Amino acid sequence: MDIDAAMLARLQFAFTIAFHILFPTLTIGLGGFLALLEWRWLRTGCGAYQLLYHFWVKVFALAFGMGVVTGVVLSYEIGTNFGRFADATGNVLGPLLGYEVLSAFFLEAGFIGVMLFGWGRVGPRMHFFATCMVVVGTMISAFWIIAANSWMQTPTGYRFEGGRFFVESWLDVIFNPSMPTRFLHMILASYVAAMFVVAGVSALHLAMDRPPILARLALKNAMAVLAVVVPAQIVVGDLGGLVAEKHQPLKIAAMEGRWETVRGAPLILFALPDQANEVNRYEIGFPKMASFILTHEFDGEVRGLKEKPAADRPPVAIVFWAFRIMVGMSVAMLLVAVWGLLLSLRNRLYRSGWFQFVCILMIPAGFVATLAGWIAAESGRQPWTVYGLLRTSDTVSNVPAGSITVSLALFIIVYNVLLAAYAYYIVKLFWKGPEDASLPSIAMNPIVARRAVMPAS
Amino acid sequence: MDLTPISGLVIAFALFMYVLLDGFDLGVGILFLVDTRKEDRDVMMTSLIPFWDGNETWLVLGGAGLFAAFPLAYATLMPALYIPLMAMLFALVFRGVAFEYRFKSERTQQFWDYLFSFGAGLAAIAQGMALGTVISGIPVADRQFAGGSFDWLTPFNVMCGVGLVFGYALLGATWLVMKTEGDVQRRAYRIAGKLVPAIAMFVMLVSLWTPYAHPSVAERWFSRPNVIYLSPVPIATAVTLLLLWRKLQLRKEVAPFFLTITVFVLSAIGLAVSLFPFVVPYSVTIWDAAPQRKAQSFLLIGITLMLPIVLGYTALNYFIFRGKVGKGGVYH
Numbered sequence: 001m002d003i004d005a006a007m008l009a010r011l012q013f014a015f016t017i018a019f020h021i022l023f024p025t026l027t028i029g030l031g032g033f034l035a036l037l038e039w040r041w042l043r044t045g046c047g048a049y050q051l052l053y054h055f056w057v058k059v060f061a062l063a064f065g066m067g068v069v070t071g072v073v074l075s076y077e078i079g080t081n082f083g084r085f086a087d088a089t090g091n092v093l094g095p096l097l098g099y100e101v102l103s104a105f106f107l108e109a110g111f112i113g114v115m116l117f118g119w120g121r122v123g124p125r126m127h128f129f130a131t132c133m134v135v136v137g138t139m140i141s142a143f144w145i146i147a148a149n150s151w152m153q154t155p156t157g158y159r160f161e162g163g164r165f166f167v168e169s170w171l172d173v174i175f176n177p178s179m180p181t182r183f184l185h186m187i188l189a190s191y192v193a194a195m196f197v198v199a200g201v202s203a204l205h206l207a208m209d210r211p212p213i214l215a216r217l218a219l220k221n222a223m224a225v226l227a228v229v230v231p232a233q234i235v236v237g238d239l240g241g242l243v244a245e246k247h248q249p250l251k252i253a254a255m256e257g258r259w260e261t262v263r264g265a266p267l268i269l270f271a272l273p274d275q276a277n278e279v280n281r282y283e284i285g286f287p288k289m290a291s292f293i294l295t296h297e298f299d300g301e302v303r304g305l306k307e308k309p310a311a312d313r314p315p316v317a318i319v320f321w322a323f324r325i326m327v328g329m330s331v332a333m334l335l336v337a338v339w340g341l342l343l344s345l346r347n348r349l350y351r352s353g354w355f356q357f358v359c360i361l362m363i364p365a366g367f368v369a370t371l372a373g374w375i376a377a378e379s380g381r382q383p384w385t386v387y388g389l390l391r392t393s394d395t396v397s398n399v400p401a402g403s404i405t406v407s408l409a410l411f412i413i414v415y416n417v418l419l420a421a422y423a424y425y426i427v428k429l430f431w432k433g434p435e436d437a438s439l440p441s442i443a444m445n446p447i448v449a450r451r452a453v454m455p456a457s
Numbered sequence: 458m459d460l461t462p463i464s465g466l467v468i469a470f471a472l473f474m475y476v477l478l479d480g481f482d483l484g485v486g487i488l489f490l491v492d493t494r495k496e497d498r499d500v501m502m503t504s505l506i507p508f509w510d511g512n513e514t515w516l517v518l519g520g521a522g523l524f525a526a527f528p529l530a531y532a533t534l535m536p537a538l539y540i541p542l543m544a545m546l547f548a549l550v551f552r553g554v555a556f557e558y559r560f561k562s563e564r565t566q567q568f569w570d571y572l573f574s575f576g577a578g579l580a581a582i583a584q585g586m587a588l589g590t591v592i593s594g595i596p597v598a599d600r601q602f603a604g605g606s607f608d609w610l611t612p613f614n615v616m617c618g619v620g621l622v623f624g625y626a627l628l629g630a631t632w633l634v635m636k637t638e639g640d641v642q643r644r645a646y647r648i649a650g651k652l653v654p655a656i657a658m659f660v661m662l663v664s665l666w667t668p669y670a671h672p673s674v675a676e677r678w679f680s681r682p683n684v685i686y687l688s689p690v691p692i693a694t695a696v697t698l699l700l701l702w703r704k705l706q707l708r709k710e711v712a713p714f715f716l717t718i719t720v721f722v723l724s725a726i727g728l729a730v731s732l733f734p735f736v737v738p739y740s741v742t743i744w745d746a747a748p749q750r751k752a753q754s755f756l757l758i759g760i761t762l763m764l765p766i767v768l769g770y771t772a773l774n775y776f777i778f779r780g781k782v783g784k785g786g787v788y789h
Contacts, residue, residue, distance in 0.1 A: 062557060068510055069553035073546045075520040079535025080542055086535070087600055090528020091752040098525035098756050101518045102763040109514045110770035113507030114777060121777055167751045397536035398601050407543045414547060418554060425561050 005401040006393050009081040012408040014378070016073055018371055019415050023067035025370050028142060028187060029194025030060050031135040036221065038128050048217055055214075055434030056198070059426065061116050064108075066422055070415075075101075081404070085385055085395035092158060092165045092173055096148040104141035108134050142186055150179040152386050153377070154247040160389055177247055181240035182377075188233040189373065191225060192333060193366025198222040199340070200363035201430050203356035214434045216350050219359075223340040223349065230337040234330055238293070244380075245294050248387060249303040250312070251380035254319040256290050257283075260304040265290040273316040278306065314382045322375035329369035336362055460757055461747045464526040465736065467760055471522050473725050475515035476584075477628070477718055482509045484629020486552060486577025487622060489570060491648060497641045498570060500782050502559060504636040507778040509556060511771055513549065525756045527746035529600060530736040536602040537595045537737075538587045541609050545583035551576030578622060585621030589614030592667055592732070597740040613666060620659035624721070627652040631714040634705075638781050646705060649713060653702050660694060660724060667731055673739065674731045687730060694723040 034056055041049035075097070079086050086094075114122055114130035122130070157172025158165045167173055199222040205215035245252045253259075257271045259278050267289030271280035291300040305313050336358060343349045385392045482505050489498060524531040535542065555573035559566060590609040597603055630652060633645035668675035678687055701716040734742045747753060 065510075065553060065557040068513065069550045072513060072517055072520075072549055072553075075517045075524075076535060076542055076546060079520070079524065079531045080539050081536075083532040083536045083601065086524060087529055087532035090524060090531065091748045094521075094525030094528050094531075094748060095752050095756040095759070097521040098518075099759050101514065101521045102759055102767060105514045105517055106511070106763075106767040106771070109511035110767070110774055112510055113774050117507050118777065166749050167755075170751075170755055397532075397539075398603075399536050399539045400606055403539055403543075403606055407539075410543075410547060414550060418550070421554065421558055425558060428561075 005399065005404055006396045008401055008404040008408055009396045009399070010392065012404060012411060013077060013081055015408070015415070016070065016077060016411055018374065019419075020067065020070040020074060021370065021374060022367055023063045023070065024138065024142070025190045025193045025367060026063040026197065027060060027067055027194075028135075028138045028190035029192070030056060030063070030197070031131075031138050032191060033194060033198060033221070033225070034060060035128075035131050035135050036225075038131050042124060042128055048214055051434050052214055052218055056218075057116065058429055059197075062422065062426055062429070064112060066418070079397075081397050081399065082385075082395050083397035085390070088164050088390055088395065089152075089386065090164075091167055092151060093148050096144050096151075096174070100141055100144035100148075104137045104144065107140065108137035111137070139187065142190075143183055146183045146186055147174045147176070147179050150182045151176045153182075153381055154178040154243070155386055155389065165386070165389075178240065178243050181236055181243055184236045185233070185240050185373075188229050188236060189366065189370045191229045192233055193370055195222045195226045195229065196333065196336075196359075196362050196366045199226065200359045200361075203359035204430065205433050206350060207353070207356045207360070210433050212350065218434075220344070220349065223337070223344060226333075226337040227341045230330075230334050234334060237330070241294065245302070248380065250305060250308055251314060251319070251377075252294065253303055253305045253307075254314045254316045254380055255323040255376055256302075257316060257320040258290065258302065258304045259306050261301065261307055262304065263291065263301045264288045264299045265302045267293065271320070273320050275313075275316050278310075312383065314380050319376050319380045322372045322379065325372035326369050326376060329365050329372065333362065333365055333369070460750070460753045461743050463757060464747065464753060465734075465743045467757075467764070468519065468522050468526050469725070469729060471515055472519040473721075475512070475519050476725075477721055478508070478512035478515060480625045480721070481505075481628040481632040481714075482512055483552070483577040483581050484625035484627065485633060486574050486629070487581060487626045488629050488633070488645070488648065489574035490578070492641070492644055494640075495566070497644070500637055500641050501633060502556070502573070504633065504782045506556065507774065509553075511774060513553070516549075525752070526748070527736050527743065528748050529746040530741055532600070533597045533602045533737055533741065534591070534595065537604055538590060538609060540606065541583045541587045541590070545580050545587070548576045548579035548583060552580060577625075581622040581625045582618040585618035586610075586614045588621065589617030591738060592617070592663075592728070594671070594739045595737050597737055613670070616659070616662065620656075620663065623652055623655045623659060627656055628714075628717050628721070631717045635711050635714045636782055638783075642710075646708065650702075650705050653698060653705065656720065657695075657698050660698075660720070664691065664727065671731075671739070677731060690723060690727050690730070694720060694727070697723065 034053055037049050037053045037056070040046070041053060111130040111133040114127065115134050118127055118130060151173055154177045155165075156176045157167065157169040159168050160166075198218055202215040202219035202222065206212060206219065241252065256265070257268045257273045257280050258265055259280070264287070266285035266287050268280070268283055268285040271283040271285075273280050288298045291302055292298050294300065294302050305316065339355060339358075340349065343352055343355055349355070381387055383392055384390060385395045485501050485505055488501065492498065492501070520531075523534070551572045553576075555569045555576060559569040559573065562569060586609055589611070593611065593613060595602065595604060595608070627649060630645045630649035634642055634649060637645065668678055677683060697716055697719045701713055701720065704712040704716060732738050734744070736743045736746050748756075
């Protein structure tokens, strides 16, 4: 297998999986928000919750559909492009993916029809149950796929023989060292990303002078969730960093752009890492802070990239910058969450034009952070597919570069057209807003119609 | 106990469920080519909307399940079928987004209709050609695919591709007979009637060609005493096709769909008889491709616990959205 075909296969997988992850990121968090809205509606009978549900469920449906069509691709791409990886890890990863389909995908698929089109066919309680099942499905799906991916980062519970992995303990495989923090990190990332979308779109509706009841309600709920999940995400991210420092020190060294193993390492804010010469250009940093963050001591020792030969190091610049983008976004999101909290405490959440403006700008923030985080985590794993054991260059299929070039080019074209169509319809939907959402179907259901009385504005 | 045949049965079941369930979705998409009226297409697509996602999930189970149950087969079949599988994946993307966007658009509805039928047709051809390639045999050496990139492009495989397009169209037509009324149903009856002889021809061609080209398959079917035990399969297929033809003429609404399913079941049994015990014909058997015992039993525990539940709420979904789709595209 020549290096070009291997690189193309990696680019194709990276592109298709990065594109895919945008949609589950939205649906996991938004699904939870929908369950919250429907629960509040069942509890209070307040029709505003139901109108909000009807609006946001459309956003959910679009993203869910995109997630499904781009996700099917991935379940085949592991085999088409990484056949030798599939052979080597089949004992371990095959069952995890099998469990994902059986326990999560079918659950989602079995209830999404009722969730989206079941108003009037089932009662409100059954409908709420369907929503919850879809939400649980998205979480179970994340559980298995993160377990599989984390095992590739921090493998445990296996025996490596003749180039293939054999399972010794399923518990150790599934609950490998990085799995718990990475699972929480992904779930929280979804809630953060989805809630910034809800907050931003509601701020847009307020700024456009739409009838404010629904926008206010959505903004209030979104900011309440964000006040919890953004700080929680930063704590979980820090814990994940400690796990990685223990099991994947080189990944952390690349994230921080550190070449030498030193005590009292600085926290680098800006640098241009130079992989060939093993140095950073134009480095600016805080003294001793990196040691403090990773070891919780100012003079703690942290390992550098030169611990391992050059062939075993990840691509430093990509990991370094992806990590910085993620952290930068997290800080921005934390500031907005705190600002929102302070405004609500002073009863000014709906009045600050500046806050609304910033919320609109922050709509994509969670997705940028999630993608950057994934790039840092997966590029940081290189040059290994299974960390320290199976080299990425030894995992690709026997498929010629020509075939992959064509499929990669098609993926880039088709996915960009898809993204354009998605953006067009989602912006149209955001612009339209929740007011006229699905009124006929509400009228169809007598229980709903009785309750769908707007509170006086 | 040897768990490998059980795993084989489960994977075959998953792939077969996919062929049946997404088969009628894709078939309805293919029928968009012959029924171009907007109101008809509204009804046709609406009949699929609550189900297509669940139906496609069986394809994911087929893929991930094959990875889990027969990793070596997954690792060699997928690269061997690279081009047809990529074509299928793109086609299913087109088909899936058409479901998303068709009802949200007015000016561009024609475009999404086109993408829907193109995606369905391409997916069917690609799946049929992939099936043909598998029947024709795939070389494996040193645990890797050892053939060429264009091995899948043969006249027999093209015939299988076209055959599956017709097969899915028949599933789609009989689905519409069952789930719709009025004009859409009338046209579906007419198309289904034309498709039955075509299907009969394809089934016959594949059944004759496979033993002719592969002596081991001929040996399986025609040696004594197999020929006696196995003869009910082709006989039952012929009887079912005749019965299907008759029920369509009598304008029965439900029977044609289930008789078409029976034709698919019998074809699948025939295929299994021909290919067993190979999972990658004629180089890797299910025992060669099976994972370690610990992986196999873990997977089968999950399947035993979850597959009945999955089938349960799949059935529940079909029950909730039972009945016919009316004009303007709502369920009665």
